Amino acid sequence: MLLDTLSEVKNYVNGQFVGSGQRSMDVISPLTGETISKLPMSGRSDLDEAVAAAQRAFPSWSALTIKERVQVFFKFRALLAKHEEELAKLVQLENGKTIGEAKAEVAKGIELCEFSCSLPQLIQDEILEVSRGVECRTSHAPVGVVACITPFNFPHMVPLWTVPNALALGNTVILKPSELVPLSAIRIVELLKEAGLPDGAVNIVNGDKEIVEAICDHPGIEAVTFVGSTKVAKIVYKRATSNLKRCVALGGAKNHLIVLPDAHVQMAASNIAASMSGCAGQRCMAASAMVGVGDIDHIVAALCDESRKIVPGENLGSVITKEAKERIEGYITAAEQAGAKVLVDGRNTVVKGCENGYYVGPTVIDYVTPDMAIAKEEVFGPVLAIIRTNDVDEALKIENDSNYGNAASVFTQNGGMAKYITERASAGMVGVNIGVPVPREPFSFGGWNESKFGVADITGKSSVHFFTRLKKTTTKWNPEAKTNWMS
Numbered sequence: 001m002l003l004d005t006l007s008e009v010k011n012y013v014n015g016q017f018v019g020s021g022q023r024s025m026d027v028i029s030p031l032t033g034e035t036i037s038k039l040p041m042s043g044r045s046d047l048d049e050a051v052a053a054a055q056r057a058f059p060s061w062s063a064l065t066i067k068e069r070v071q072v073f074f075k076f077r078a079l080l081a082k083h084e085e086e087l088a089k090l091v092q093l094e095n096g097k098t099i100g101e102a103k104a105e106v107a108k109g110i111e112l113c114e115f116s117c118s119l120p121q122l123i124q125d126e127i128l129e130v131s132r133g134v135e136c137r138t139s140h141a142p143v144g145v146v147a148c149i150t151p152f153n154f155p156h157m158v159p160l161w162t163v164p165n166a167l168a169l170g171n172t173v174i175l176k177p178s179e180l181v182p183l184s185a186i187r188i189v190e191l192l193k194e195a196g197l198p199d200g201a202v203n204i205v206n207g208d209k210e211i212v213e214a215i216c217d218h219p220g221i222e223a224v225t226f227v228g229s230t231k232v233a234k235i236v237y238k239r240a241t242s243n244l245k246r247c248v249a250l251g252g253a254k255n256h257l258i259v260l261p262d263a264h265v266q267m268a269a270s271n272i273a274a275s276m277s278g279c280a281g282q283r284c285m286a287a288s289a290m291v292g293v294g295d296i297d298h299i300v301a302a303l304c305d306e307s308r309k310i311v312p313g314e315n316l317g318s319v320i321t322k323e324a325k326e327r328i329e330g331y332i333t334a335a336e337q338a339g340a341k342v343l344v345d346g347r348n349t350v351v352k353g354c355e356n357g358y359y360v361g362p363t364v365i366d367y368v369t370p371d372m373a374i375a376k377e378e379v380f381g382p383v384l385a386i387i388r389t390n391d392v393d394e395a396l397k398i399e400n401d402s403n404y405g406n407a408a409s410v411f412t413q414n415g416g417m418a419k420y421i422t423e424r425a426s427a428g429m430v431g432v433n434i435g436v437p438v439p440r441e442p443f444s445f446g447g448w449n450e451s452k453f454g455v456a457d458i459t460g461k462s463s464v465h466f467f468t469r470l471k472k473t474t475t476k477w478n479p480e481a482k483t484n485w486m487s
């Protein structure tokens, strides 16, 4: 039974849930294929109201000290912890991941919130006496109204990548959740209100392409964060920046794990299987291509054993839509037809009791060649393509040739080799014997190449540069400071 505010999703403007006269869309749970709610597809007039509310809230919210603002996030953190179970169930219902994965997502949200609480320690102003009696001070001023556009794969965590930091740093926010998973965002704003966030400081507009384009064009929005596919990241980055907004747009990924024969067999096998299948492979940090160097048959055998322990409906959730299931299975079939060997096959998976859910089982495909679509494109399912190479430079060339550059990892016991590979991998987040090399706070999250457009990263210390602008104030009080060239 969903809470009242979730049975029919509304926009959230100035602290109130408001209807929209535009068309609506069903929200379907991928676990069962059932309709669980519906949401409005907002238009420009809905956005105008939300931006006006955010602009009205900005002067008083930004005038608070950062120490005052983060008090909201101390309380919000406690509320997230108090409602952990309920929030996790909501993530599972709308996204289809397992309850364990949903709980990990909520726990990660709590960690993000803790980072926001630490911001006063991180961004103290700098002051220097630049000339006798003259002080120069840099301070971090907020940017204004920030829009945050989010994808389906982490309905709770990705909004929390940006919303708490943007707010703690003095901005006000318009959140545009993925239309496939709009429910978790509702609970986030309800809990922010309960934590004491003033009305209008955060607002939600629901919808699809039309509202995203309106966000990119709206003159009242100063900055846009986007997380989603590369195709849309490019559209959003170009459109927002051509309207002179600052923008950071995170895109898709094709993450390579380079595996050497000396890798610790069990550690490599279990980490790679977990990376490939976690959240049904719908993570931008998921292992997608394993590039073996030399004889790695013993690791492939252990990896297949590990993969067979992953059971759809038990420790593997569903993928997001029927179309996603068909697309993923299409990649597997095309690779097989092109000569690759399917060692573990997740096609045609049906989970008892959830026959209409969208499940793909764990899939391991060996002897994939670099020219196959499955080797180059983002599959976004629990599928690992194994590409065989003869030496490390050949493996690195495959990784370097990818258009993407989110994550890369090397599995070896040889420190020198690990250093050689991590230094040459063309990816923003690199791991050694780590399947999912996510940098945890205070480190920042962001890829390279077509996995991120824009300068700053989206979380952690780097995000402070995105959500603030530096004010430089030069001050002289004493006549003894005399007149000089800067007077």
Ligand code: NAD
Residues within 6 Å of the ligand: 149, 150, 151, 152, 153, 158, 176, 177, 178, 179, 207, 208, 209, 210, 212, 213, 227, 228, 229, 230, 232, 233, 235, 250, 251, 252, 253, 283, 284, 378, 380, 406, 447, 451
């Ligand atoms: P998506 O690009 O389809 O959608 C993301 C957002 O863009 C949604 O809010 C959606 O409403 C909007 N949108 C969709 N099509 C649009 C269009 N034509 N014009 C304007 N807006 C549009 O992404 P998704 O399917 O929700 O999420 C999966 C993708 O996100 C994967 O590619 C994944 O790798 C990526 N992702 C990347 C990161 C990262 O950190 N790099 C993190 C999470 C997800």
